[in-house]
Amino acid sequence: AQKITQTQPGMFVQEKEAVTLDCTYDTSDPSYGLFWYKQPSSGEMIFLIYQGSYDQQNATEGRYSLNFQKARKSANLVISASQLGDSAMYFCAMRGLNNAGNMLTFGGGTRLMVKP
Amino acid sequence: NAGVTQTPKFRILKIGQSMTLQCTQDMNHNYMYWYRQDPGMGLKLIYYSVGAGITDKGEVPNGYNVSRSTTEDFPLRLELAAPSQTSVYFCASSYQGFSTDTQYFGPGTRLTVL
Numbered sequence: 001a002q003k004i005t006q007t008q009p010g011m012f013v014q015e016k017e018a019v020t021l022d023c024t025y026d027t028s029d030p031s032y033g034l035f036w037y038k039q040p041s042s043g044e045m046i047f048l049i050y051q052g053s054y055d056q057q058n059a060t061e062g063r064y065s066l067n068f069q070k071a072r073k074s075a076n077l078v079i080s081a082s083q084l085g086d087s088a089m090y091f092c093a094m095r096g097l098n099n100a101g102n103m104l105t106f107g108g109g110t111r112l113m114v115k116p
Numbered sequence: 117n118a119g120v121t122q123t124p125k126f127r128i129l130k131i132g133q134s135m136t137l138q139c140t141q142d143m144n145h146n147y148m149y150w151y152r153q154d155p156g157m158g159l160k161l162i163y164y165s166v167g168a169g170i171t172d173k174g175e176v177p178n179g180y181n182v183s184r185s186t187t188e189d190f191p192l193r194l195e196l197a198a199p200s201q202t203s204v205y206f207c208a209s210s211y212q213g214f215s216t217d218t219q220y221f222g223p224g225t226r227l228t229v230l
Contacts, residue, residue, distance in 0.1 A: 103164060
C-alpha cells in the first residue's frame with residue numbers, strides 16, 4: 001500500500017521569501033511518480049510539478065522545485081519568491097504501479113498563507 | 117483548450133434522490149478517474165476506467181456507479197443519495213496509467229445532500 005504524509009497542516013510565509021512544504025511517502029513499488037498539486041480557494045486542482053523515482057536530478061518548474069531525497073522517502077516542494085497568489089492548499093501525491101488504475105494517492109495537504 | 121470539464125458545478129440533493137455527474141475530456145486520454153474530496157482532506161478514488169467499456173472500483177465505490185461508452189465521457193451516477201456523499205467530486209484523466217503520467221483534473225462538482 002502507498003501512503004503520503006504531509007505533516008504541516010498550515011504554514012505562513014512572508015511575501016518574496018522561499019518556503020518548503022514537506023512530504024514523505026511510503027511504497028514498495030520499484031517505480032513511482034511524485035506530484036504536487038495546488039488547490040486555490042476556487043477549488044480546482046492545478047498540477048505544479050512531477051518527479052520520477054528514477055530521475056537523477058530534482059525537478060524544477062519556474063518558481064517551483066522538488067527536493068527529492070529517495071533514501072529518506074521525501075519529496076518536499078520548494079516555492080521561491082512567494083507571491084500572494086501562492087496562498088492555497090498544496091497536495092503531495094504519488095502514483096505507483098500496483099494500485100487501482102495507478103491512481104494518485106494523496107496526502108492530507110498543507111495550507112500555505114502568504115503574508116504581505 | 118477545454119481539458120477536463122465537469123457539470124454541474126454545484127448541486128443540492130435531498131436524501132434518496134439520484135443524479136449523474138458529467139465528465140468530459142478532449143485530450144484523447146485513455147485513463148479517467150473519479151475522486152471525492154471531503155472537507156479538509158485529500159482526494160480518494162471512487163472509480164476509474166482504463167478505456168471505453170472498461171471500469172473498475174477504487175477505494176470508496178459504495179453508493180456510486182460509472183460507465184464509459186466513449187473515450188471522452190465518464191459519468192458518475194449517485195443512486196439514493198445520502199448525507200455521507202456530501203463532498204466535492206473531481207474527475208481526472210491521463211493518457212496512460214504509467215507512474216510518469218500526469219493526471220489532469222476538472223474544476224470539480226460541489227454536492228450537498230440534505
